[in-house]
Amino acid sequence: MTTLKPLICSNSARNSAAGGGTASAASSRHGPERHRWLVRRHRVHLQKCDRYEVGETVIAGYDDQDQDPAHDPSVAFSPASPTVRRRTTMPSYATAPPRSMPRVGALMWLVQPLYIACELVAAAAATAPYSLMDNTISDLGATTCTTIAYPYGDIPVCSPLNLLVNGAFVGFGLLMALGAVLLRGWLPRGAAATTAVVLWVVTGLSSIATGLVPLDRDLELHVLVALPAFVTQFLALLVTAYVVRHRRGPSRAALLAGVVSLVGLVAFLARTGSAELGGLFERLALWPGYLWLPVLAVVVLRERRPVDPAR
Incomplete structure (x- = not known):
């Protein structure tokens, strides 16, 4: 005291x-x-x-x-x-959080690229014509073989591994959100770090909601719950790049990923009236986040010094 x-x-x-x-x-x-x-x-x-x-x-x-x-x-x-x-007395955990908590959060972020693997496996198993360049990611989560009425026309969808895709939306979104909360103790003090954590949590929650509401069940609601992830992910990358600016490698990688994600989002929104290259731009908007998260996770896991509880 x-x-x-x-x-x-x-x-x-x-x-x-x-x-x-x-x-x-x-x-x-x-x-x-x-x-x-x-x-x-x-x-x-x-x-x-x-x-x-x-x-x-x-x-x-x-x-x-x-x-x-x-x-x-x-x-x-x-x-x-x-x-x-x-x-002669030991420090209290009331003032010094266990060092293992950020490491658990780092492990949750370390496995994020596996989401992309799930998506690629489901795309290869699709029985309806599917292109990573043109079709949206959500087409792989359709629970039935049907036709989706997009603004640019009807698109046939049939994904036998829809449970894998929707489960990946929910599972990896949950890991992303929980990992951000657990890593808060590792990040520096300040409003910027808290903002970054909130943005990652919102991105994860949006992913969870996307998996719970497949597009063939309710297209409008699906679009509504999926939209926050597009906006918050590139912001989370840019804010996190500023927060970890004292670590040049992860910071520069986050900055690059954030810029690519922003470019992909703008291009994807600009081509909502056409199916051409829609899948490519959507993946440019979302995949950089999944690929960057393990970069910071490795930094946390390799760090041996104790976590500063005042952070």
């Missing part, structure tokens, strides 16, 4: 901290351990005072690990380095 104490930055305090006068006077009464503690406290005091004007009173926080050894027997000092402290 952090205790706030007034830090009075005065010339006398600076002189005392610089020369260790108070600490020297107290050493004979309290022994060398007390002397080391006072010297260290005065040095910390001086360092904090350097950030403010002389004579200014500042409220500074001292954590409970820096207590007077005369009053806190649980604090032990290393003989080799008096400034190093350790406590």
Whole structure:
């Protein structure tokens, strides 16, 4: 628990901290351990005072690990380095989240490219004429062999592996959303990181709804629930690129994926009146996200340092 104490930055305090006068006077009464503690406290005091004007009173926080050894027997000092402290109690998980949580989220993102594999398998098994360049992804999720009345004409659909496609929409969308939430503790602090997580969650939820409402059941509702994923995914990529900008590789890859996704979305919306190249542009809008997510996942899984709970 952090205790706030007034830090009075005065010339006398600076002189005392610089020369260790108070600490020297107290050493004979309290022994060398007390002397080391006072010297260290005065040095910390001086360092904090350097950030403010002389004579200014500042409220500074001292954590409970820096207590007077005369009053806190649980604090032990290393003989080799008096400034190093350790406590006999373990840290609480209430303030330090388990390190495994972001790693679990990373594993959920690591498998995202398998969605594309499911889509390709279903496309190969389609019994109606199907082209990855022209047909939409949703045609593979049709639960019956029928004809879909698109604005540009009727398109026959028949996908024996529709359960695989719809299950991939739901399953990988769920993994995407949960993975984003679990990875929040790994990302830096700030509104941008939170915004990125929200965008990935919305993208995942849109994918789930798309799988639950096949286009041959309700075309208008299917389009309505699928549309958010197109908009939020490229935004999520761009925002995440900014959030992880201190890691050039993943950041640049996310930026490139976001730009490609945006171009694909614009081209796809511009050609809603034609079936030609509709499938290509739709995949350019959606596939970059599935391909980039494992990039960040690998970075998280390879990182060995503990997660900073203050992030």
